Structure formats: structure tokens, C-alpha cells
Amino acid sequence: MSETTRFAPSPSGHLHLGHAFSALFAQEQAGGGRFLLRIEDIDSGRCRPGYEAALLEDLAWLGLVWEEPPRRQSDHLADYAAALERLNAAGLIYPCFCTRREIAQEIARSASAPQGPDGPLYPGICRALSKAERRARLAAGARPALRLEMAKAARVAGPLFWQDAGEGRIQAKPEAFGDVVLARRDIGASYHLAVTLDDAVQGISLVTRGRDLFEATHVHRLLQALLDLPVPRWHHHALVTDEAGRRLAKRDDARSLRGLRAEGVTPGEVRARLKSACGTVGN
């Protein structure tokens, strides 16, 4: 079946074998359809233009061909702001003025701190602020993050399901994440918001990505419902590990594609290595 798929790296380091697998997997899953590239660079503190140039070069070296031009998230901040405005108009988001420290202290104080897939849930401190308090803090120059009021949003959306190639039909349980951040105070959008909107704008029919992002899909499915976006299907693939079974990380530069290339490894050898490690990427 022909699909529209994408590979969506963040230029916050050099690509490693795990990225190579993910990119090749996405291209393969397009099945002759469209294969797109997206540069997820909204986290300006971590992303560098030099890494973007390097990743484009590494992907081309690997033999990947994507439709030009790639979509760069930092070029579309206005789209994310418009989506936030829509959620705001629906009364589904609220400003959060808490520092990390305040959140940690509040969690430490409470007898039971519910855990979500990304750690302890936000204890809801700013959800209870009155309009007047919010106005006063904004007037005093505080710059808030924006959080989704999860219980309300899940209620508004009603029961939701999504289709995963490996796991079948799944009921979305976004409540497990609590009041997720949709815009950080320093960055106008969070990963969850940007990825969901971009997949819709790019017309992605099959979202392929690593198993580590499986849980995030619960939140994305909810955002699609709240923003009336089309619903793709998902294929979360296994992660590439090293010989000791550890997940590869960007800091592990020995495994970077450039490192391998400098050692004289060929793109064909990279593909063969990934094929024997993961079994699914063709040649």
C-alpha cells in the first residue's frame, strides 16, 4: 500500500544508527508513495543549524531521497500559535507560572504523586488560579507555559481510538499524562503540539517512529480530535541497541553516521548492519 510517511529528526546532535534505521524504515513504509522530511528544531536551546546541515548530508549519503523542501518547524511558529489560540478559545488550556522547582516541591509535599509515562504528573497548581490572579501575574511580566486541561479535554473529545501496525486498535488514554505542556515559556510550542499539527499539514498517512514514542501517541490522538485534524495510522518500530542491549543516544558519537563514514563504512554496510540488527529495513 502506498503511504505518505516522514522522518522527523531534531538537529540537536549527529544522527546515529538508530536514526538511520528510523529514516530507512519510514522510506520503506511509504511503499513507493511519498517520503517527507521534517526538521524538528523548535527547541532552540538544543538545536543547531550545523546539525541540520550535517543530518541532510548524512541522510543523502545513506541514499535517502525525500521530497524537497523539508519542513522546518521553526518556520511555522505562527501555525502552532493559531492552534493554541483555538484551544484557548475552547477553554482547554491555561497558563502555568510554576518553575520546575515549585513543581518538584509540591510533588514532594503530596502523599501520592501519580506517575505518567514522562514522570510525575503536574500537580495542577496553576489550574486553580482565578482569572484575576492570572491577569495580575501576566501584567507583572511573568511568562507562562501553556498546559492542556487534560480531564476537561478528554471529556470534550469523548472516547478515542487509534490504529497501530504492531498493536492493533488502541483506546487512547491521554489522561495518563496529566496536564501536558503545549507551549513552553521559552518556546511557542511543545513536541506534542508541533508534531501533531505538522503530521496533519504534511498529509502523513502513516506515522512511523520508534517504540519510545508509543505513549505520546495517546496525547497526539487527543489533540487531533480537539483540533479537527485527520487521523493517520501509526507504526512504532523497535529501537536499535548496541551490543550490550543499550539504546543508542546522540551523545554516543562513536555510533554516529559520520563517525562510521570516517572509519570507511559504506552506506550498504550500514543498511546490512541494521538489517541484521532489526530485520525490517530493505536494501
Ligand code: GLU
Ligand atoms: N523529533 C523526534 C525525535 O527526534 C521524533 C518525532 C516523531 O517522529 O514523532 O525523536
